[in-house]
Amino acid sequence: PPPLSEMKEKNPWHTPATIIITVIFVIAIVALVTVAVLQNKPLPPKYKYGIVLDAGSSHTALYIYEWPAEKDNNTGRVEQTHSCKVKGPGISSYASSPLKAGESLKVCLQEAEQWVPNKRHQETPLYLGATAGMRLLNMENSLASDQVFQAVAATLQKSPFSFQGARILSGQEEGAYGWVTVNYLDDRLTQVCGLETTGALDLGGASTQISFVSSSYDGSESPSNSVSFRLYGNNYNLYTHSFLCYGKDQVLRLALAHLSQSGQSTVEDPCFHPNFTESKNYSVLYDSPCVSDRKPHGAPVAFTHKGTGNFSLCQQVLKNVFNFSHCPYSQCSFNGVFQPDLQGTFGAFSAYYFVMNFLNLTDTAIPLETVKEKLATYCSTPWPQITQQHKDVKLKYLAEYCFSGTYILTLLTEGYNFNSDSYSNIRFIKKIKGSDAGWTLGYMLNLTNMIPAEAPDTPPLPYAGYVSIVTIIALVLVIIFALCLYRFWPRCPKQPQII
Numbered sequence: 001p002p003p004l005s006e007m008k009e010k011n012p013w014h015t016p017a018t019i020i021i022t023v024i025f026v027i028a029i030v031a032l033v034t035v036a037v038l039q040n041k042p043l044p045p046k047y048k049y050g051i052v053l054d055a056g057s058s059h060t061a062l063y064i065y066e067w068p069a070e071k072d073n074n075t076g077r078v079e080q081t082h083s084c085k086v087k088g089p090g091i092s093s094y095a096s097s098p099l100k101a102g103e104s105l106k107v108c109l110q111e112a113e114q115w116v117p118n119k120r121h122q123e124t125p126l127y128l129g130a131t132a133g134m135r136l137l138n139m140e141n142s143l144a145s146d147q148v149f150q151a152v153a154a155t156l157q158k159s160p161f162s163f164q165g166a167r168i169l170s171g172q173e174e175g176a177y178g179w180v181t182v183n184y185l186d187d188r189l190t191q192v193c194g195l196e197t198t199g200a201l202d203l204g205g206a207s208t209q210i211s212f213v214s215s216s217y218d219g220s221e222s223p224s225n226s227v228s229f230r231l232y233g234n235n236y237n238l239y240t241h242s243f244l245c246y247g248k249d250q251v252l253r254l255a256l257a258h259l260s261q262s263g264q265s266t267v268e269d270p271c272f273h274p275n276f277t278e279s280k281n282y283s284v285l286y287d288s289p290c291v292s293d294r295k296p297h298g299a300p301v302a303f304t305h306k307g308t309g310n311f312s313l314c315q316q317v318l319k320n321v322f323n324f325s326h327c328p329y330s331q332c333s334f335n336g337v338f339q340p341d342l343q344g345t346f347g348a349f350s351a352y353y354f355v356m357n358f359l360n361l362t363d364t365a366i367p368l369e370t371v372k373e374k375l376a377t378y379c380s381t382p383w384p385q386i387t388q389q390h391k392d393v394k395l396k397y398l399a400e401y402c403f404s405g406t407y408i409l410t411l412l413t414e415g416y417n418f419n420s421d422s423y424s425n426i427r428f429i430k431k432i433k434g435s436d437a438g439w440t441l442g443y444m445l446n447l448t449n450m451i452p453a454e455a456p457d458t459p460p461l462p463y464a465g466y467v468s469i470v471t472i473i474a475l476v477l478v479i480i481f482a483l484c485l486y487r488f489w490p491r492c493p494k495q496p497q498i499i
């Protein structure tokens with residue numbers, strides 16, 4: 001019989017041309033898939049940084065923000081990577097020793113040098129914005145406020161960062177940037193069909209801000225309360241107001257001034273716990289432009305501040321710090337300030353959060369009446385019992401939570417006209433997705449032009465979608481090719497049986 005090898009038919013596919021074509025085809029498919037997969041691998045992250053110092057009335061804090069370098073102009077998310085609380089009081093407290101205001105910032109600035117990579121230091125913008133404490137100092141003693149700014153600017157200039165200036169924010173800016181921050185972090189600005197925005201409530205030591213969009217407000221009534229934005233292709237007409245002297249520390253002065261009108265030596269205060277007593281100086285109490293014109297004549301040097309712990313009396317006292325007697329507009333909040341109808345949800349941060357969080361009252365699903373009852377019980381608890389139960393809390397803060405909680409409820413209901421229904425639209429918040437709620441982020445986004453007026457153009461497919469489709473098409477081609485080979489590749493004829 002002939003040798004087996006000679007029995008094989010000559011295979012027509014085994015020509016050099018078909019083999020080369022097959023190899024090229026397979027290489028091309030493998031290359032296509034590899035490129036698609038490699039393209040989709042995240043690039044080594046490159047970040048840019050920005051630093052904002054919030055020089056508040058009661059303290060200064062430094063915030064570091066970071067964002068992907070490639071996408072800074074449109075959809076790149078800016079995140080807070082670090083914050084540093086400056087030791088000591090707010091810069092406005094250094095009026096008599098301005099250099100110390102500059103000194104006080106050094107520790108946090110050095111910390112920032114560790115958090116921002118060295119090679120980025122020079123290009124990292126550094127801003128300082130001062131709020132109500134410096135507004136008050138500037139009203140009271142503009143020379144002293146200039147000196148504080150000089151000292152602070154000198155320190156910031158010496159840092160390796162790119163110092164962009166230190167200034168006082170207007171109340172409108174403070175309110176509007178707080179609103180931008182909350183809505184940016186909540187992703188409410190990039191929505192194409194204009195998802196409802198959320199209002200912002202900020203309670204500081206010396207001023208308080210309310211900002212929201214109301215469909216009943218076009219800015220024509222009381223234009224000074226109107227701020228217009230065009231962000232990501234949407235127009236916003238924001239109502240905002242900042243009440244100077246209505247932060248919690250200044251309202252405490254207003255309330256005490258109301259209670260001590262006759263210059264008595266013992267001032268009974270329903271906003272402090274029973275058995276709480278503290279000696280205070282009249283001159284210190286009245287040392288603020290918010291109350292300086294009310295100092296009683298012939299008052300003694302000091303007085304005893306004595307708590308009586310009565311929530312409803314405290315509420316009466318606090319109602320007295322608001323003036324409801326005149327309203328030159330169609331409707332007002334208080335002190336003759338226009339306010340349109342409340343609308344939508346509200347994020348309430350800074351002291352709103354500190355206080356309500358301490359009181360375990362951040363859950364606004366709790367009916368307003370129950371909140372008041374709980375607060376009334378807390379206020380009537382004697383001071384020694386309170387200090388026993390909260391040994392880890394700073395005494396100055398601890399003494400004031402009954403007062404502050406009552407002020408917050410009075411401000412919201414009597415001042416801004418929240419009722420038992422709309423109260424549940426408030427969310428007491430500290431952070432959103434890791435970044436602190438406050439004006440600083442909105443301020444930086446604005447000054448670095450990070451929020452475009454128009455929505456950025458987006459490719460028809462998201463990147464991952466594009467890669468997936470290319471990969472799937474490549475796989476389908478491979479399978480079809482394999483099936484063709486299988487179908488048309490001539491099989492070996494059955495070997496003849498050798499008997």
Ligand SMILES: Nc1ccn([C@@H]2O[C@H](COP(=O)(O)OP(=O)(O)OP(=O)(O)O)[C@@H](O)[C@H]2O)c(=O)n1
Binds near residue numbers: 059354397
């Ligand atoms: N754990 C805390 C921290 C702060 N506070 C109080 O909260 C108030 C406001 O703090 P903050 O929002 O930091 O005010 P500032 O920014 O300093 O003041 P402003 O915005 O008015 O300039 C201050 O009275 C402070 O004593 C508090 O009760 N509990």
Ligand SMILES: [Ca+2]
Binds near residue numbers: 056
């Ligand atoms: Ca503040």
